[in-house]
Amino acid sequence: MILKMWRDLRLHLRIAGRVWRSLKRETVPHRTRIWSYPVLRQLSEDKNAPEDLKANNATCSKDKNGLNSTTLIQTDVTSTNKEDTDWDLVGTTNSAAVLEDTDWDLKDDNPVPLATNSEDNNWDLKDDDAVPLATNSSDTDWDLKDDDNDDVVPLATNTEDTDWDLKDSNTNVPPTSPVSLSISEGDLVEMCEQLKGREKLLKSVAAGQGITGEIYDEVLTSFCELLQDPTQYSENTALSNTVESIHRGSTHVDSLFTYFINHAHKCYPLLYVLPQLKNIADLTSPAQWYPAARAMKRHFVIHAGPTNSGKTHKALEAFYNASSGIYCAPLRMLAQEIYFKSNDQGVECDLITGEERIYVSGSPEKLSNHTSCTIEMASTAIGEEFDVAIIDEAQMVRDTERGGAWTRAILGVPAKEIHLCGEESVISIIRSIAESVGDTVEVKRYERLTPLIPLKRSLIGNYYFIRPGDCVIVFSRRLVFEVKDHIERATGRRCAIVYGGLPSVNRREQAELFNSPTSGFDILVATDAIGMGLNLHIRRILFHSVSKVARGNLENLSSSQLKQISGRAGRYGSFNVGIVTTFFNRDMPYFQEAFKKKIADIDKAGLTPTLEQLQLFSKSLPNLKLHELLSVFSMAAKLDGRYFLCEDKMQEWRAISEVLSVYNLDLKDAITFCLCPVNLNVPLLRKMFSIYAAQVSEKKPVTYEFVKRALKWPFREPQNSSDFFIFEKAHEVMDTYLWLGQRFPEYFPHSEKISLLQKDIENIIGSSLRKRRSYRRGISVAASLFRPIISHRRGSPLSRVRIIDEELPTITPSTYIYKSNHYKQ
Missing domain, CATH: 3.40.50.300 (P-loop containing nucleotide triphosphate hydrolases)
Structure with missing residues (x-):
């Protein structure tokens, strides 16, 4: 009963809404649409701004992307004399919006511009269905759309006067009366898939409007969501009829291109002035x-x-x-x-x-x-x-x-x-x-000083086969500690560890422990942090996995990454040969393929804008916040064929600038904060970074005592990997302090004291890593050392070690017991 009442109420509300909209249209016989963009409004005040960028002020709102959106203003016409027409703009300070040299053709009580600039662009008046007829930005033919559409958009694909005919030869002009769609959700989803199947052509068309990269992906996703919900465009008869025609098979799916471009301009209004912004964001030289x-x-x-x-x-x-x-x-x-x-x-x-x-x-x-x-x-x-x-x-x-x-x-x-x-x-x-x-x-x-041999078989996932001089590669901090524990339990040998989050002093100390034949640390567990910056005496590299999480996705290592890490095996002066293989059989096919693959030549180098460029760009868009400014810069950046824009870095800057947006920092200081190497995904780092920014915005110094209170220092001695994590992140908080102290010495005056506190943290981490852990075991350490050898002699499944070591020295008890043989085998 309640459900039925709710459905009836929704039906009545929907009918009432349609009646109200119908009455509203009847009470406003003369309407026009006037577009106003914040960029145009800002540049209109600039005496040096191009004439075609100047526009009248209009009301603006925020869209879901945070950028200023265009607001459609519908007003009554106070005079219908086409030679002397006054317009009343709601919410604006201007009382006239007459464009210079503009003639108006009053058709069906709707004023339609016949020429909008000094170049006398032509307009093709069709039955309220808009299809751009030309792509030349200097001579664009326009086709007016239905009253219920919000924008008129020239469908330009490039600046080389390329003509596109987006209408299929069998396309019928949709009627002006509303159409009630009777298409199933499955058919609409299929229609979206057909549109995505035209990706090559659609991307080409979109690129001409500056719709590329992430913007293209976001607009396509949003547009498909719109298509799959007919209630969102029930008043847009042109789009409704086009969808119906495509469903009947009388119109090609390419007819949606016009509406896709139109939708993109609604999401990103600044696309209209993108050519002008590109001149400012020129990175070609x-x-x-x-x-x-x-x-x-x-x-x-x-x-x-x-x-x-x-x-x-x-x-x-x-x-x-x-x-x-x-x-x-x-x-x-x-x-x-x-x-x-x-x-x-x-x-x-x-x-x-x-x-x-x-x-x-x-x-x-x-x-x-x-x-x-x-x-x-x-x-x-x-x-x-x-x-x-x-x-x-x-x-x-x-x-x-x-x-x-x-x-x-x-x-x-x-x-x-x-x-x-x-x-x-x-x-x-x-x-x-x-x-x-x-x-x-x-x-x-140069050629390698020692040969590097990839094995044909893995270690079949058995930790007993790990030997002194081996380095196991994992790709997360959690796995570093888990694999370390597994190896120490299985072999009785101690492991050194190296990963990116470990302070550099402790990484160097762990590397020295592994390199020393008398330290007792025979095995290394590390992430790809060993790929650069450390000299390690590794005999064999073992990939625990050949994939890692990058930008939120699980991706296989590239051939370059795999070879960079593998090359750490067999260091000259330590071993005569370097060996590399996988830990699990499942990774062996990809490993062999990537290892044989030649590394592709680099054809482009990365670029990021300079501080001066961003400051100059901001003068054209003074009302935008920094994260909005960076988004627009990414869209507008014009590049030489040798270079690409480092989008991951720009995304990092945008994330930081969003955190800073609540503080009253001037542009130069905000950009300087964006350059700071900080991981905002860690709550402690995000919190302290925000505190630092708040103190600078309030012109207050961040003292040594302030930092200790904020961190609740001192911590208890680390007992497990979670405790280590707290110490590591506190160390990074102090790294951030030192980095900012080099740029804002007046607000971060105690860098020397913070450095001493960092050394205390490094000493605590180092001493904890050197401590020997004890395990409850059902078998003695001595028995565990010889288990692979005993199993091998008994002919058990572990005898497969003979296959794994076919290119290595024969296994003997001394291999497992005596560290003195570490560098001889």
Whole structure:
């Protein structure tokens, strides 16, 4: 009964709504639509703005994407004289909205513009069905749509005057009367799939309107949701009849393209002025951002080869022998290593990273001739000049998050001779970039110093087959501790661990424990963090999995990633051969395929906008918040064929800027905060980052005592991996403090005290990792050591170890017991 009453009520409300809308239409005989965009309104106040961007103010609202949306304003016509028509705009300060040189044709009580600009565009008046007839932005024919549609959109596909006829030859003009759709939900879903099946053509059409990438995906998803709910467009007779015609088979699904573009402009109104914004967000000549480098004649030396080929060693020889030099490291830990090595060899070298500055002289006023820095801190300033620069791991130019830092260093470091170390895949893109600015290129190729052998079989998922000198690769922090426990239970041997969240000091300490033959840590469990920055004496790499979570999706390792990690096995001077295989059989087919596959050449390098560019862009859109500004910049960015925009980095900046949007930070400070390397997915880091931003916005300092109170320091000694996690994140909170302290010293004045607190955390983590854990076992450690050997002799299923080790030394008890044989086998 209640359900029936509810259905009747909904029916009556729906009927009443339709009657009210019908009456409203009858009481407003003369209507027109006037579009006003916030960008046009802002630029209309600028004397230097193009004339075609100036528009009258109108009411705006926020759409679901946070960008200012266009609001349709329907008003009564106070005069029908086409030569002297006054318009009353609701909610605006202007009393007239007459466009210059515009004639109006009053058809069916609706004023229709016949020409809207000085170029005298033509309009094709059809029976209220809008289909664009031309794509040339300077000579666009328009077709007026039905009264119930909200926008009139030129369907441009590019700027090369490409004509598109989106109407099928059999397409009928839909009637003007409303149509009641009688199409099942399944048929509508099938229609959406047909539309997606036309993806190639639809993307081409959409690209002409600036609808690409994430915007295209979002609009397509939204449009399909709209199509599958006819109640949302019941008043749009043109779309309703088109859907009905497609269902009957009398119209092709391509007829929906016009409505798709129309829907995109509703979601993203700024698409209308995208061509003008593209001129401001022009990234086609990034080389001109660095006048110091352009004033020099530079020579590139590319050291191309796989891991463990000695290419970085050769480049460092040139660095040590030069009168001045700069080493650009991919990681803070590697920058620290070169800093220590240089000073140990008698070459005075300063250390510059995002979090710390160490000067040999003790003062920033007196700099050393050599500098070791992270890639983001590489100097491109006018007045600085180096004899030699080294850019390590140059293949990172293709990275969608950090690639912009490598491109910046390659284009902007003012050095006479630049040594790039990386894969052979980087050669072509470096040649292209260097030649474009008049620099010369020399290529030196290297081979591995020890052979790398991929095994044909896995370890069949058995931890007993793991030996001293092995490194098990996993791809999550949780698995690091789980696999460590499994190995220690199965073999009785201790494991060192390395993963990205571990402080760099503790990572280096764990690597040293693994490398030492007398430490008792025979096995290493690590993530792909070992791929760069650590020198490890690994005999065999074992992939626990060949897939990892990236950007929220589980993805297989690329051939480049797999070979980069595999190359850590068989380090020259430690072993005569490197061995690599998988832990489980299920991963073996992909592993073999990826290992044999040649790494594709890099054809594009990443770019990110500079602080100055974003500030200039914001002057055109002063009312947009930073996260909105970054979204518009991504849409408007115009790029050369050699470069791509680092969308992962832009997405990271947008996420940070949304957190900052509630604080009163000026644009420059907000952008500086966005550059901070912080993981906002961790609640503690997000909370402390927000506190830091709030303090800066209120012009209040963040003191040492303030940080301790906020963290509720001290913590209890870590007993498990969850406790370790708290210490690690507290360490990252202090890293963020140190990073901000280098940029806002007046608000973060206690960097030295925070550094000492960090050292306390590093000591606690290090001592806890070195402690031996005890296990309750039903079998003695000694028996567990010999279990694989006993099983092998008995001919049990574990005898498959003989197959696994067909290319390795024979298993003996000494292999499991004596660490002294670690480097001999």
